[in-house]
Amino acid sequence: MAATVNHIRLCEARRAMRALLEDPDDTAQAFKVIAAMTGSSGKRLFERFRRSPMGTRILREERDLLEVMGDMDRLRAMPSGSLGQSIADFYATEQLSAQGLVAASEAGFADRVQAETGEEERIFRMRLRDLHDVFHVLAGYGRDLRGETAVLAFTLAQTRNPGIAYIVLSVLMRAGFRSELGKLVRQGFRRGLRAKWLLDQDWEALLPQPIDELRGWLRVGPPPVYEQIRSAGAPVPRSL
Numbered sequence: 001m002a003a004t005v006n007h008i009r010l011c012e013a014r015r016a017m018r019a020l021l022e023d024p025d026d027t028a029q030a031f032k033v034i035a036a037m038t039g040s041s042g043k044r045l046f047e048r049f050r051r052s053p054m055g056t057r058i059l060r061e062e063r064d065l066l067e068v069m070g071d072m073d074r075l076r077a078m079p080s081g082s083l084g085q086s087i088a089d090f091y092a093t094e095q096l097s098a099q100g101l102v103a104a105s106e107a108g109f110a111d112r113v114q115a116e117t118g119e120e121e122r123i124f125r126m127r128l129r130d131l132h133d134v135f136h137v138l139a140g141y142g143r144d145l146r147g148e149t150a151v152l153a154f155t156l157a158q159t160r161n162p163g164i165a166y167i168v169l170s171v172l173m174r175a176g177f178r179s180e181l182g183k184l185v186r187q188g189f190r191r192g193l194r195a196k197w198l199l200d201q202d203w204e205a206l207l208p209q210p211i212d213e214l215r216g217w218l219r220v221g222p223p224p225v226y227e228q229i230r231s232a233g234a235p236v237p238r239s240l
Helices: 002-006 010-022 027-037 041-051 053-060 072-076 083-094 098-108 119-139 145-159 162-175 180-194 211-217
Strands: none
Touching: 010 027, 010 162, 027 162, 041 053, 041 119, 053 119, 072 083, 083 119, 083 211, 119 145, 119 211, 145 162, 145 180, 162 180
């Protein structure tokens, strides 16, 4: 039964991608695409993570990044200008929470058996999910349609996940590679390539650090300036 998890399910990915293009706010569809197209790449990514010293430590300590990401009071208490406080501002402005991504992920994977992957792979998979919002803020991409596609391109460079590639390319085929979105997405991918490998960083220790210093140290670079385009169903950003 576990072997079926590694199969590429292109028809399923196409259905989910059509639904996502019709409703860009239906994040669960994005997870369905990723689940259908990941194949064996997730296993390879996990093995790379497990071989790294910090990855080994994270797995040994059974860390749960959501414990920090989901605690707004804890994020707010971090120093001004820190990554953690910037994430809290992001959540407040965009009317989001770390738990919202959890719900979308569970909906996207609802029809897939994940228990066979083992506890360590579950810890890694959850950490990778929770890093989505970290990447949003660290790289400087908003929750808007352009920003979401760009942060996925950034993540693609870090993970080489075929499901993420399928989403990014599907959106680009609609928008055009030379469009404003295309330029932003290509830039996001290049930034992801230049950056250090971010999946095995000690984010619990890095969240209180100055975000500008982290962008330099991690080779992410300064956030881009771009015009945000929001879907009709997206909430209006709040002013802090």
